[in-house]
Amino acid sequence: MFVCLGNICRSPLAKALFEKHEYENGLQNRFYIDSAGTNRNHAGEGADRRTLLNARKNGLVFYHEAKQFKLSHFETFDLIVVMDRSNENNVKSLSADMELHKKVHLMRKWDIHGTNEDVPDPWYGGPEGFEEVFQILNRSTAALLRDLAFG
Numbered sequence: 001m002f003v004c005l006g007n008i009c010r011s012p013l014a015k016a017l018f019e020k021h022e023y024e025n026g027l028q029n030r031f032y033i034d035s036a037g038t039n040r041n042h043a044g045e046g047a048d049r050r051t052l053l054n055a056r057k058n059g060l061v062f063y064h065e066a067k068q069f070k071l072s073h074f075e076t077f078d079l080i081v082v083m084d085r086s087n088e089n090n091v092k093s094l095s096a097d098m099e100l101h102k103k104v105h106l107m108r109k110w111d112i113h114g115t116n117e118d119v120p121d122p123w124y125g126g127p128e129g130f131e132e133v134f135q136i137l138n139r140s141t142a143a144l145l146r147d148l149a150f151g
């Protein structure tokens with residue numbers, strides 16, 4: 001489960017890129033993947049048009065409908081991959097169970113360039129921020145898939 005704040009920029013893109021890597025490695029549908037936001041301000045909306053535009057420039061087209069992260073997702077998913085430390089705090093604040101907290105990991109734990117930094121929130125910036133997020137998520141989700149599929 002990929003998680004960001006609004007579920008319209010970063011986490012939907014992370015899901016789409018993870019699925020792209022699965023497909024390219026003959027691993028399609030190997031994992032049950034989803035994305036959600038810690039707030040529900042954009043629930044029901046599609047992905048942010050700047051995210052979609054940037055993804056299309058990079059050859060990636062995907063469908064998305066935003067939803068909020070729920071406590072029940074802790075049970076549904078083995079791994080909860082958050083984009084930044086604020087998302088991490090928000091997700092963990094839903095439960096005091098330390099066993100559940102162990103499922104939560106920062107996306108850039110899998111980034112060879114910038115281990116454990118936040119995936120920057122592109123919302124208030126320009127197009128270059130969306131491209132930076134794309135590159136970060138492209139390499140991080142590829143490494144995550146390698147980790148999960150091949151150990």
Ligand code: 4NP
Nearest residue numbers: 004005006007008009010123
């Ligand atoms: P996301 O980006 O968390 O990557 O989906 C954002 C989306 C919406 C807002 C902020 C960040 N917002 O302030 O509405």
